[in-house]
Amino acid sequence: MDRKGIYINLERYKKWLSNISNIFKADICFLDEAGNCNIKSYNGHKPGFQGLTTEILQEAYKEVKKSGAPFSKNGKKNSFGIVAVPVGTWHHLRGILVAGYRNNKDAGIPVSDITDLQDMLTETAVFIDDEASLQHDLDSLTNELSTRYEELTLIYGVGDKLKVGENSFNTIRYIINEALQMLHGNAGILYVPDFGINEILLSNTEYSKDDLDRIISHVKRKCDTKKDQIIVNTLRDFRSIGLKDKNWFKFIATPVQVKGEIRGILLILSNTLSVDYSTGDVKLLQTLSGQASMIITNDELYNNLKNFVVNFVKTMVSAIEAKDSYTRGHSERVNKISIMIARAMGLSHKQIENVSWAAILHDVGKIGVSDEILTKPGRLTNDEYNIVKTHPEKGYLIMKHIEHIQDALPGILYHQECYDGTGYPEGLKGKEIPLYARIIAVADTYDAITSSRAYREYNTHINALREINSVSGMQLDSEIVDVFNEICRTHPDFIRGEVDDDKEDKNGFDKLYRT
Ligand SMILES: [Fe+2]
Incomplete structure (x- = not known):
């Protein structure tokens, strides 16, 4: 200044x-x-x-x-x-x-x-x-240096938060908040509708929602036409758009461009700033807009890749399950129940994502088990059972090369472990068994009981719950069984709805999972 x-x-x-x-x-x-x-x-x-x-x-x-x-x-x-x-x-x-x-x-x-x-x-x-x-000159230089320092601090701060796959909306919120602070604004808006962003941060302001909507559409029209930044230091330009708030205000706006295409705007409004916005302030806002654009680009690339991997995995799981008509849809249902348990336990977004990957892929190792064994109607011989018991390790070995799901691997490798140490592959006991694996074990057990198998008929929801509770603290982690009981008690329809998507017969629990 x-x-x-x-x-x-x-x-x-x-x-x-x-x-x-x-x-x-x-x-x-x-x-x-x-x-x-x-x-x-x-x-x-x-x-x-x-x-x-x-x-x-x-x-x-x-x-x-x-x-x-x-x-x-x-x-x-x-x-x-x-x-x-x-x-x-x-x-x-x-x-x-x-x-x-x-x-x-x-x-x-x-x-x-x-x-x-x-x-x-x-x-x-x-x-x-x-x-x-x-x-x-010295003062100007000092001011310039201090502005540059603030910009660099900001860019470093945003860069530090720019981790692919992390919650981009938190980073976006951080950007708007920084812009608000540095440009002394009362309202900061990042509006990128086709990316699902309509973030408005307010600080001590009385702008009405209606006024903000009018300002957003007005600025968007201007940015679309000019493809450039806008500084307005007086209310004059806004008389025509019919704002209710007659307080004078200033604003500074810049388009958010992704791959040369205008996708939205970044806007800071102030009704307390005593000095005018300058071209230096525009530069700062453009830097922030560039950061927002980078987040959007990264996020879209990340999501494209993720969708590709998800679809690929789903196709792979379907191919495995197609080997045995009795287990069709099993992985997807185990996934849905595991997510419900993870949510009810209050796990983080990232942890829930890991649980989901592990659940959908938990039986992927069965690709290495012959169809004869998987679909055998009678009891398995010891040798056959020993082959089936290799599937967690096989699944782990297949998936360990995919970087994206590294944190989910323990869920795949240990989902057949039992809480009392009688499971496989390593006979881990209690909390030695990774959390994701203990969650999947409960979901897997429930779906296995309520689904028909080559060697037995499906069982009812009530019987499944009874059976699960009878092995609580032995085969299964009692804390997670309690969470599952609570979900069933408070949201019976939710459980049914979530896991029932793939079923034709939706008449009730007794008919669930019949294939
Ligand atoms: Fe399994």
């Missing part, structure tokens, strides 16, 4: 001006551009003693400003005379140095003395002006 007035410490000229003052028996004032008299007197007198009255000073300032040249007025005997010189240029007058003296001689003080006085004042004025220029 630019500082007005003179930037120098005039105290350092005090001694020098006092000397001039003593030589010529004159009082000297510095009158700045705002009309403040910064140096009062240097001849041991009170201000105004040597005729430097407010009127005289104002007249001198007016004359010097008009011509950009020194001004002098030589008084008659026993009256006052003045000499005023400019500090600064005619284009940028910082103030004037004025010397006032009493004329004790008939013909006034000698012209040569006045010329000397004027020369000495002019020399001092040049020094003051040079120092003021240097100080101004």
Whole structure:
């Protein structure tokens, strides 16, 4: 922000001006551009003693400003005379140095003395002006550096939050909040409708929702046409759009472009800012808009890739389940129940995603088990059962190369472990078994009981719950069984609806999972 007035410490000229003052028996004032008299007197007198009255000073300032040249007025005997010189240029007058003296001689003080006085004042004025220029440059540089520092801090802050696959909306919110702080706004808006973003952050403002909607559509129209940033420092441009809030305000807006296409706007409004928005502020907003654009691009790429992987995995799981008509839809149902349990346990978004990957892929290792064994109607021999027991490890080995699902791998590898240590592949016990695997075990057990198998008929929801509770604390983690009981108790229709999507028969629990 630019500082007005003179930037120098005039105290350092005090001694020098006092000397001039003593030589010529004159009082000297510095009158700045705002009309403040910064140096009062240097001849041991009170201000105004040597005729430097407010009127005289104002007249001198007016004359010097008009011509950009020194001004002098030589008084008659026993009256006052003045000499005023400019500090600064005619284009940028910082103030004037004025010397006032009493004329004790008939013909006034000698012209040569006045010329000397004027020369000495002019020399001092040049020094003051040079120092003021240097100080101004230094101030500008400091301001520029501080702005750059703030920008860099911001970019670093956003960059730090830019992790692919993380919650982009949190990062977007961070960007708007930073823009609000740095541009002293009351309302910050990021509007990218086709990305599902309509984020409005408000801070201590009374803008109505209706007004904000009008502003958004108006600015969007302007940005679409101009494809450029907009600064509005007065209300004038907004009279036509019928805002209810008649408070004056300022705003700054920039389009959000993704791959050259305008997808939305980033807008900051203020009704308290005392200075106008500048082109420097636009630069800052453009940087933020660029960051938002990067987040959107990354997110879309990430989602495309994720959708591809999800569809690929689903196809793969379907292919495996097609080997055995009895298990069709099993992985998807286990996935849905596992997600419900994970949500009810209050797991994070990322953890729920991991549970979901592990659940949908938990039986993927069965691809390495022959169809004869998987679809055998009778009991399996020990050898056959030992082959089936290899499926968690096989699934782990197949999936361990996919970087995206690394955190879900324990859920695949250990989903057949039992809480009492009697499971496989490693016989882990209690909380040694990874959380995702303990969740999947409950969901897997429920779906297995309520689905028909080659060797037995499906069982009812009530019986399944009874059976699950009978092995709680032994085969299954009792805490997770409790969570599942609670879900069934409070949301029976939800359980049914979530897992029943693939079923034709939706008459009730008793007919669930019949295939
Ligand atoms: Fe399994």
